[in-house]
Amino acid sequence: MRRVSRLAVAGAATASLALALSACGGTSTESGSSSDGDKGLAIAYDVGGKGDQSFNDAAYAGLEQAKKEFRYETADIEPTEGETDADKAQRLASLAKQGYNPVIGVGYAYAPAVQEVAAKYPGTTFGIVDDSQVQAENVAGLVFSEEQASYLAGVAAAKSTESDVVGFVGGVDIPLIHKFQAGFEQGVKDTDPKVEVLAQYLTQTAEEGGFSSPDKGKTAAEGQIEKKADVVYAAAGLSGQGVIEAAAANKVWAIGVDSDQYRQEALAQYKDSILTSATKDVAKAVYHLAKSVEDGKPETGIVRGDLKTGEVGLADSNPKFAGDAELQEAIEAAKEKIISGEIEVKSS
The missing domain is CATH 3.40.50.2300 (Response regulator)
Incomplete structure (x- = not known):
């Protein structure tokens, strides 16, 4: 009642x-x-x-x-x-x-x-x-604890890159999005220190459209792809659609955010380029x-x-991602260490 x-x-x-x-x-x-x-x-x-x-x-x-x-x-x-x-x-x-x-x-x-x-x-x-x-x-x-899911996204990126360059596109340069970047970079470096992470923020404030401008996301991703990034992670709200579009056009991997973007109807034409998504429920x-x-x-x-409650994590809808045994083993090992406290993920 x-x-x-x-x-x-x-x-x-x-x-x-x-x-x-x-x-x-x-x-x-x-x-x-x-x-x-x-x-x-x-x-x-x-x-x-x-x-x-x-x-x-x-x-x-x-x-x-x-x-x-x-x-x-x-x-x-x-x-x-x-x-x-x-x-x-x-x-x-x-x-x-x-x-x-x-x-x-x-x-x-x-x-x-x-x-x-x-x-x-x-x-x-x-x-x-x-x-x-x-x-x-x-x-x-x-x-x-977005940084925890982002850490796992970093593991996935480091294990999937062939160029040893990956990208991060943040919507707005604020502490919340810094958590995504920090976790992602730590996951990449802990997995393979030689992989370079290119990071870019679209705007300084939300009012400038950092979370609502797919064109800005697309331009940023294209710039990173030109610098050899072959996996690009977006934490940029609606702007992330532009990142995913650029990844699909250039035949590289995108990593989505918040929702399982592989399953989003509006992104169906790009889904084969969405490796996974760092989700928060x-x-x-x-x-x-x-x-x-x-x-x-x-x-x-x-x-x-957080990871322990199951309210952040990585989506496994893409069969190529879910079927990669080595990748899944690395992600599961990292997940267990985060939950146990053996790995403390940075938030900034």
Whole structure:
């Protein structure tokens, strides 16, 4: 059963969600068969929005799972061009006011908005993906040990390269993406010290399009491929599609991120060039937060997914990757050492 505070808030909802949020981003709502009209999970997307085949789409998959299981109304909200922290706060407040619970900001950029709005709606559970700095009794920071999955991606790259040059393309030059680079480089060097890692960031800020510009990703990957990189790992959101496209065009390997990009329909024409993907199970984290609220025991504080919990890892959808016994043995050995603590993966 839901908490009484949730029902009270939900019962007070009156205005249309679409009207309430018309000034701060596109909205999609879906109703299940909940007889009491209660509202459930709502997510507000990061830059790139739904359809990025990566981070945001993984959050949507978690929402869809919750909607199917709990049969309640959900909402997912698109970002707007050049939006401010105030815009994000208005979006979250509108969702909370109308009774959605939990309300999740997808991405670290929601931190100021979550901090502000959570204080105004103490009866609502808020979540923020990829941030652990927001301190409040009703907030869950859904974070991941991305460096661990990236280490395994580095092992895969070092074992797969024929040129002894591999590439890393980061979307935005921020600490979160530094974790991906650090883990990847450590995995490469621990596996084969002679392999060179070329690293490049697309932009200094998200507002410049580092996570939402496939053309920037494609250009960066092409530059690394010209320097003989034959495996390129992208941690760049929607921009990573451009990296994958460049890899396919030049017949080299790409390593995807966040979701299993080999299985993404929008990338089907390039899938034979996607060696693997360093995954983090944003869908599971989103679903579990929704379930905790549904069960009346909301998750709060830092909620971390790592190799040990199975919430980060490497996808094995590509048969060439899954069928390479030597490669799989090396990855499994590295995984066991990370979980046991024998290998401590750097995050910067």
